[in-house]
Amino acid sequence: VSGVALAKPLVVGCDTNFMPFEFKKDGKYVGFDIDLWDAIAKDLGLEYTLQPMDFNGLIPALQTGNVDVAIAGMTVKSKREEVVDFAYPYYDAGLTLMVRADETRISGVEDLKDKVVATKLGTTSVDFLKKYPTKEVKLFPNIDAAYMELGTGGADAVIFDSPAILYYIRTRETATVKTVGPLYQGQSYGFAFPQGSPLREKVSISLLKLMESGAYNQIYKKWFGTEP
Ligand code: GLN
Structure with a gap:
């Protein structure tokens, strides 16, 4: 599943402030979502740019295709699943x-x-x-x-x-x-994609690999202090 060839970097929408999943520190976005996404992107060989926005704007941005994925501690729920596609859930809250x-x-x-x-x-x-x-x-x-x-x-x-x-x-x-x-x-959080995005399954598989290898646990420990 590596090597998803893309003409331009993916636009990755994230929340402007959802600690400790994503937040600005010393002028840079950091957090659990940011690290987890980066590990997935590295595994898949994806280039991307982060696009922080108000949480409320993320689903519309996915629907119009203004962002290719949303990483925002977004809870998987029926009303959202009707309009976007979630990858395998990555966090229980x-x-x-x-x-x-x-x-x-x-x-x-x-x-x-x-x-x-x-x-x-x-x-x-x-x-x-x-x-x-x-x-x-x-x-x-x-x-x-x-x-x-x-x-x-x-x-x-x-x-x-x-x-x-x-x-x-x-x-x-x-x-x-x-x-x-x-x-x-x-509830569970999932990375969200525009409906029909071919990336969703690739990201799910990559995420499961990180969970199986222990890489996910390391990122978890960094932000939550304990293993999941
Ligand atoms: N998990 C909550 C939701 O999806 C809040 C997410 C957030 O504020 N980034 O509604």
Whole structure:
């Protein structure tokens, strides 16, 4: 499956900020998705350029063919599978509720009825919140703005992808926030392609090879501190 001959470098769409999967550090995009994709591209002999954009713009960009693949911790779900093609899933996640460290009223999503909840536009957390009553849901294109809203008291809770929340908490200097409740809505991430893309299967095979060889585990350990 190596040597996919292409006239010009692939355009690889990624989220502008989804820590620790992709984020800007010292002017460069780094993260688990970036490293994993790079290993796959090397295996397949693919040249590519990264095209960061708001998460919300990635599916439309795949549909119009403006990007050849999207690497963005994107959850595989039916509505998306209807319009794009996912490669073999590469990461298992779920949603986590985060509150201020001194919060005592909220211990799970059942306690959000009279609370303001912040999360990121266009993500699975928005769908999830539709199933639970809240006072208000505040949506931001970037999750950092939701974290800030929680910090300043403009929101009582944030719900978002567990690896992103846990990374955020792990990299704080002081414990101003905490998680409450169980891991909600188990889900898997997949790299997404325009429908019918011949690359999808090649990427799935390459990904499985990296999982079998231990290369995937090394990249995982680098970003999450433990083996999967
Ligand atoms: N996994 C979530 C989703 O697909 C969020 C992804 C992201 O913000 N990059 O909706």
